[in-house]
Amino acid sequence: MSYALTHLRDLLAPGFDDILDVRSPGEFADDHIPGALNLPVLDDAERALVGTIYKQESAFRARKVGGALVAKRAGANIEACLLDKPGSYRPLVYCWRGGMRSGAFATILRQVGWRAETLEGGYKSFRRAVISLLYAPPDEAPPLLERLVVLDGNTGTAKTELLRRMATRGAQVLDLEGLARHRGSLFGALASGQPSQKSFDTEIAMQLVAFDPHRPVLVEAESSRIGHLAVPGVIWALMRQAPRIRVGAGLAHRGAYLAQAYADLAADRDRLSETIGLLRPYHPAERILGWHALAAAGQMADLARELVLHHYDPKYARQRSRDVQPELGSLELSGFDDAALEAAAQDIMELAEQSPARLSPR
Template sequence: MQPIQVLETADADTTAAFDVIVDVRSPGEFAEDHMPGARNLPVLDDAQRAEVGTIYVQESRFRANRLGAAYVAENIAHHLRTAMDDWAPTTRPLIYCWRGGNRSNAMATILQRVGWPTAVLHGGYRTYRRQVQDELYEQACPVRFVLLDGDTGSAKTEILARLAERGLQVLDLEDLAGHRGSLFGGLAGRQQPSQKMFESRLLTALKAFDPSRPVVVEAESSKIGDRMTPPAVWRAMQTAPRIEIVAPRAARARYLVSAYADIIADTDRLEAAFARLPIPPSPARLEAWRGLIGAGDFETLASALMELHYDPAYARGRRKDGRQAIAQIAVDALDQATQSAVADQVAGLVSGL
């Protein structure tokens, strides 16, 4: 029987040699972040891990080890009968846990004895996480960005999608972060990923791009909801050429009423967003906004919010940046046909960069 292989790196080129990547950590650990494409086959679930840890600290190391071993054996047996039931004899699994210790080695030992050529990641998830941090915090961004800019309500996200349909490389940071990037940008029924998971998704997306071609990304602030754009990407965005969509406020207000229909339908979420505005509205203004909500006049409400908060914030950001856009695309409306026409113009500009 061949010895268990030990990998020193979680580099994608190395891990691609394996048929399945198995994360044996608890479901809670897996949900926070995991290696791209990994399957969660825990040797201890969250409750078991907490129980064993408590006994280890408060009662007896021996008793904790005995109970933990029993749980691990039961859980691995379950996975062998279920998730691994259709694995071919030649399947090559890569196993990792938090730091490449007891949990991954317990799983790897049994799989190797079964006959699968098995490897473990030295250092476990922490090895992978260090590589993510190095690439997103220390190294230069591997792609060239072109920023798609425009005031709030300029349909930038939809135009990004249309650019992707036209074969351009696009990076949708809002989708990766699970947030539309504004005080009103939370998505109903969808929590943001952890910062670590956001960074894993982001690095996976970056590695999929052809570095010889530009990547269009929406001009965002450094914070998307509660998630921060890592330094390597943020630095590249700050020096990227910028294409600006210019649309009148009335057209943007009409678009926002459609795009933010989920917020409009939830008065409590609207009120919560009002409370987070950097410049708190006066009692009189707040009552006026509530009156607009009661009357269903959301276009006027959207226009008021842009006038008070969003448009001045975007203007300050551009003044601070100081760079001129390489092109401005002025439109009178933001309907489907106009979005398509704008995407054509942006595609033509990007192809020349």
């Protein structure tokens, strides 16, 4: 029995007890349906072996070898992970394209007595749904984010922290930097590294379909790339059209805030020095040397102020000169203490409620 995915919303409350991804660990790591459990019926080496046999020998021999491996691993998966499941257990099983791996595993589960179903088309059908949502041509794009609002502001104005606080207050927030595991700037890489582009797309798509389309959705102003990841085309087009709320703060406050927010980078002097070096094509040699000296001396707040004053603020000013989006309002932070940030978060939410509904780029 197969389950047809007609829209990504179908996965929000499909009535299944578990979603079981039986692809190899490498396939699962690249991307998977959020919340899925990885119970591989072939590991990465076994999958490669079966593929080689299929190409170099015959499809029949590949099916024989694959079938034996799948049967062996299916039993181990049941013993290790599923023995405590009741008779009413209803899992959704998927593999790459809804073929042998998911079909064989689901058959075994049904023989046990469980109500297993396979995802029609497998992971590929899920990926197609994500692509149709995020990368459709403008004239075919589905209605999305009818009340998108962009939170704009120069570097060091706590935009990410403000979005986090608004989310805890119940606002609909699309945290692209959080999903990308990157802080957005040249200095923004995190030790944890970034997900794959496919995984980034998946997380964005599943958040979008969970949002109430009648309420505002707040997103931080970004470039078209966050680290090595591209913001999906439909999202980027909507951000370029969306109304903005601008937040500002004094240079001294911003420098101190950035020194704290980037403490992990400050602690890694080699990485900090290497990143400063990447700015050589854009600034005089004396300025780069001065920034290196501040970093070496541990004067991180001073370094942050210098970077903001001479690199990031001029960069944002050039970008804004090309902006055509309407503004819903602006506010100036008097500081970054808890009370100031909470008050600002509330003010931004109230301004966002004034955003009009609009059409997606069709």
